[in-house]
Amino acid sequence: MKLIISLVSAVHGVTFTLAILYFRYSRRAKKDPTSSDSEKFLTVSYQSLLKATDGFSSANLIGMGSFGSVYKGVLERAETTIAIKVLNLVHRGAYKSFTAECVALKNIRHRNLVKVLSACSGSDYQGNDFKALIYEFMVNGSLxxxxxPTQKIGEINERxxxxxxxxxxxxxxxxxxxxxxxxxxxxxxxxxxxxxxxxxxxxxxxxxxxxxxxxxxxxxxxxxxxxxxxxxxxxxxxxxxxxxxxxxxxxxxxxxxxxxxxxxxxxxxxxxxxxxxxxxxxxxxxxxxxxxxxxxxxxxxxxxxxxxxxxxxxxxxxxxxxxxxxxxxxxxxxxxxxxxxxxxxxxxxxxxxxxxxxxxxxxxxxxxxxxxxxxxxxx
The missing domain is CATH 1.10.510.10 (Transferase(Phosphotransferase) domain 1)
Known part of the structure; x- marks a missing residue:
């Protein structure tokens, strides 16, 4: 009788322990920020970015940086206005710049940092390497x-x-x-x-x-x-x-x-x-x-x-x-x-x-x- 009681108690103990571990693992997986919908990166392709910017037209060009150009675009699927930094990979240091920015922005979050929404790394229609970073669009531009301020065409009467x-x-x-x-x-x-x-x-x-x-x-x-x-x-x-x-x-x-x-x-x-x-x-x-x-x-x-x-x-x-x-x-x-x-x-x-x-x-x-x-x- 003592042996049976000991065996049953041991089985119950092991089962209970496994159940607790499974429950905790399940809760942790649900709370994992990487699986949260709000934290998921947008999935973008070269084709979607091409369409969002009307073929990277000059009309959508909003800035020029050390390693590339920045365009304004609208992703139809997400109905989101975005800023797209297209790296000029011919420029020396552009590849390193792309990697540095991806690594730096991957795990940092602050209300006064520009939020990166996604990255695109692939090829264009000519088979050339294509790399771009997609950011939250800032309505009022740069400081x-x-x-x-410089007066642009069409802004003659604007303050x-x-x-x-x-x-x-x-x-x-x-x-x-x-x-x-x-x-x-x-x-x-x-x-x-x-x-x-x-x-x-x-x-x-x-x-x-x-x-x-x-x-x-x-x-x-x-x-x-x-x-x-x-x-x-x-x-x-x-x-x-x-x-x-x-x-x-x-x-x-x-x-x-x-x-x-x-x-x-x-x-x-x-x-x-x-x-x-x-x-x-x-x-x-x-x-x-x-x-x-x-x-x-x-x-x-x-x-x-x-x-x-x-x-x-x-x-x-x-x-x-x-x-x-x-x-x-x-x-x-x-x-x-x-x-x-x-x-x-x-x-x-x-x-x-x-x-x-x-x-x-x-x-x-x-x-x-x-x-x-x-x-x-x-x-």
């Missing part, structure tokens, strides 16, 4: 188009694009949030390596998204307990004007390189001047131009669009009898210009040890915005 001070502040904070995520909150730190206005895209709500990871590099720690990083690969490291000086001397790619690019981007956003402007010759540059003018001559270096916005606000307040709160608000705007540009100067310092960490820069920018919100200048 570069807003900072340096030129311009960004308010608060819109610029929001965008530059959103870019900092994206970089902070890439540098400090990914399983492996990622350096963007090509941060510039044309790689910042704006959605319908004017929210900034960092895109184009064709030059992105993964950073790996040489030793488990090391605080230092080394780049997983070498090669092209950015765009002239935005690339940190140490890269020109053979320094490995690192997060402080992105911080430098962020500082230059910030200075460009609030002065309206490109780092490659003709006024910067010899040893003069955007960083030095701003640093020399701060703080007393800030009104002379800020983007004229922002100066006019401030004047319009003052005139509006004057018509409504300027009170003490309004006077304080105007002082706060000028103080905020100085604070923002000082952060840009600190991030773009020539010596890496003098640069801010992106987390600290983001915190300082948020503090400035919170102060403006408290004074009802920004929303």
């Amino acid at each position: 570069d188009e807003w900072l340096h 030129p694009k311009s960004l308010t001070f608060c819109e610029r502040l929001n965008i530059v904070i959103e870019v900092a949030m994206a970089l902070d995520y890439l540098h400090h909150h990914c399983e492996t730190a990622i350096v963007h390596c090509d941060l510039k206005p044309s790689n910042i895209l704006l959605d319908e709500d004017m929210v900034g998204h960092v895109g184009d990871f064709g030059l992105a590099r993964f950073l790996i720690k040489p030793f488990e307990n090391s605080s230092a990083y080394q780049s997983s690969s070498i090669g092209v490291r950015g765009t002239i004007g935005y690339t940190p000086p140490e890269y020109g001397m053979g320094h490995e790619v690192w997060t402080q390189g992105d911080v430098y690019s962020y500082g230059i981007l910030l200075l460009e956003m609030f002065t309206g001047k490109r780092p490659t402007d003709d006024m910067f010759q010899g040893t003069s540059n955007l960083h030095g131009f701003v640093k020399e003018a701060l703080p007393d001559q800030v009104i002379e270096i800020v983007d004229p669009v922002l100066v006019q916005e401030k004047v319009d606000r003052e005139m509006s307040s004057a018509n409504n009898r300027l009170n003490e709160d309004s006077k304080r608000a105007h002082i706060n705007i000028e103080e905020s210009w100085i604070s923002v540009l000082e952060i840009g100067v600190a991030c773009s310092a020539e010596l890496p040890r003098e640069r801010l960490d992106i987390t600290d820069a983001m915190a300082e920018m948020c503090r400035i915005r919170n102060k403006l919100r408290a004074n009802k200048i920004c929303q």
Whole structure:
């Protein structure tokens, strides 16, 4: 009797254990994000992309990059407007760029990064290699188009694009949030390596998204307990004007390189001047131009669009009898210009040890915005 009871108990125990394991495995499989409908990539072919863009017509061309062209298209089956980056595989580094971007974007998710929807790798109708990346379409285009608008055919009577001070502040904070995520909150730190206005895209709500990871590099720690990083690969490291000086001397790619690019981007956003402007010759540059003018001559270096916005606000307040709160608000705007540009100067310092960490820069920018919100200048 004891033997029978022991055998029955053992069988029941094994059955119960197997049942629990099967139940847990089933639940895990159902929750697996890779099998979720919302996370599945779109299935696209060369034929579907050809149809979506009317044969990659120039009418649908919305941008040109270092390694290819970007087209706007509509996938009929999914009824989705998309942006399609077609790699120019004749260009040296295009294959590596395609691979780098696929790997970088495969496992990262952040509200301020451009979302990749799919990739297409195959052949065209002539048998040539074809590679393309499919992104979420950004209605308001690139930041570069807003900072340096050019009038196009058919836009004669349209109001030129311009960004308010608060819109610029929001965008530059959103870019900092994206970089902070890439540098400090990914399983492996990622350096963007090509941060510039044309790689910042704006959605319908004017929210900034960092895109184009064709030059992105993964950073790996040489030793488990090391605080230092080394780049997983070498090669092209950015765009002239935005690339940190140490890269020109053979320094490995690192997060402080992105911080430098962020500082230059910030200075460009609030002065309206490109780092490659003709006024910067010899040893003069955007960083030095701003640093020399701060703080007393800030009104002379800020983007004229922002100066006019401030004047319009003052005139509006004057018509409504300027009170003490309004006077304080105007002082706060000028103080905020100085604070923002000082952060840009600190991030773009020539010596890496003098640069801010992106987390600290983001915190300082948020503090400035919170102060403006408290004074009802920004929303």
